[in-house]
Amino acid sequence: MKGKKDIIIAGGIIGLLSVLLVKLGNPANMGFCIACFIRDIAGGIGLHRAPIVQYIRPEVIGLVLGAFIISMKNKEFQSRGGSSPFTRFILGIAVMIGALMFLGCPLRMVLRLAGGDLNAILGIAGFVVGIFVGVFFLNKGFNLKRSYNLPKFEGYLFPIVNVGLFVLLLSGFSMLLFSEEGPGSMHAPIWISLIVGLIVGALSQKTRLCMVGGTRDMIMFKDNYLLSGFLSILVFAFIGNLILGYFNPGFANQPVAHTDGLWNFLGMVLVGWGSVLLGGCPLRQLILAGEGNTDSAVTVMGSLVGAAICHNFGLASSPKGTTTNGQVAVIICFLLVLVISLVNSEMLVKQNNLKKVNNN
Template sequence: MNDSTTKKETILIIAAGLIIGAIAVGLVFFGNPANMGFCIACFIRDTTGALGFHSAAAVQYIRPEIVGLVLGAFILALVTKEFKPRGGSAPVTRFVIAMFVMIGCLMFLGCPFRMILRLAGGDFNALFGILGFVGGILLGVVFLKKGYTLKRSYSMQKTEGTIFTVLQLVILALLVAAPAFIHFTETDGGPGAKHAAIGISLVAGLVVGALAQRTRLCMVGGIRDVVLFGEWKLLSGFLAILVAAFIGNAILGFWNPGFAGQPIAHTDGLWNALGMALAGFGCVLLGGCPMRQLVLAGEGNTDSAVAVIGLAAGAAIAHNFGLASSAEGPTANGKAAVLVGIVVLLVIAACNSIRKKGAA
């Protein structure tokens, strides 16, 4: 790839990041929780609760942004002929890894995307999350260098790659119809009660999904590429999200610098760091952050669809067993789960690493 092509791709990624950052702040303006205009982990958790898989009443709402993100990636993949269903690469292992990624995110109270948005809103607790996240990615890179792989995937029928997207349409229909068996957080009952209008959220998700599909935007991949290849292209997109969200927050009066009193956050620096270390490590083993997994699932990748289901299972487990943090801080169960998760991922990484020839 020549320098001209790389420069054009970098400009496109930065432009996409600026748009996505502005959209995230706009969603807060239209009703989403503060510093949570777009959070993959939180929104999967809310949707999981709305479907009845956990009973935490404060976080139950079908988030149209998730549906839109998958649909946006799906539509653009069809248009660009990049819809190529594949799967079959260690699905159970991916499920387990994704489950612990979500547990790590809910220790921190946010995914990598929200980590950037929290910092852009003045929540300096996100700095500890970033430190842990980078540390987890560096640990994952060690295993990549040792030959870590979950083996190859295989081509699948288009119907197989479409099922996950169809399920998103079903979930959207359940949101609009709002049958009695779907759970919604009551007004002022918690983060689940704060949301932009369905149409606004859906369109926002479509745009973000299309942009993320086109640019391959992934914070984990960005940091990994900087470490392995000195390539800043992907990471520049998230830096652009940070800049755009910061400017938007400043203009709209959402900028609130400090550690204490931040929305849907706690001040335990150690566990903020360890939670995101677990998430970062797991994302490297999966091959992408939660947003990237949703985009790939939209492109027909059934391995990523399994990972998303693992994220949902992790959210249900975290809230059913008291693992998720709150504004009061992390729970004892959550701390134990994060430590267990780090050990489990170390075992998975070691078992799936192949010593390179000539290595000591």
């Protein structure tokens, strides 16, 4: 019971801090959005040239370093990797394409609903469907093979890169790009963003917070521990939005959102399915990378590249709606994720091999 109480408290803190970041300058309903923030970072380092989404988000850096510090303190830091890294890289790209079709990760999906954006309901429906599909393949023996212990320095590299990125941000390095308008230009003060990221990273590491894991565990084991954390985020962010006057219920005219229900749904199906195969949502991947998991670090790099692809090739949605290129990309990603699911599901592979033997 104590464990569930802890994750509910952590979720409440995260929900309130998310609203606080909006109060201090972040875009509405975007106190945290892992997909959007990684997209902004991709723009900030010049991987794409969309001028309205370019900024090195200190929240992401804080998440990684918060998880790193707590895992070191609790002796939970473990440098591991080697579990189908390129497959994880590709899945990271696919999940990002789905998230930028919807315009948000699972965490922002909850925060959008807490702010009154009813388009998030269709996103949640798609997300749950995607997790059901992923669980089907887990039950068929899906796995990306074992990981291996690595030298500690391998696990240190991702946090070190994030420290370097923060130093560049503070220095105002001339090669970095900064939006002068749009969502990328809207942000809380740097140090506050970092501190909030550190707190949320520490809490997420301690409680193993993950919406994909929570929904998956509820489906497979009827365990609502992880899911209770996200319900707490929803409730407390809703309360914070009410107090500050940010709650605006409806479908139309929502901040950084569109009303195309079908593609909101399908985008999050892709996010849910891909995240189950990866073993966690985009937030969880950052936390695991901070703990020394290099497979998760590779997944985050895939997400970074995916964000660049979305904006370089016109795949990302906008408040005006989705794009034809984005719709085609989501369909291609569904086919790709299906192939990855089939090839790595041991029971399905064995059944197929038996059929071949019997036919011969």
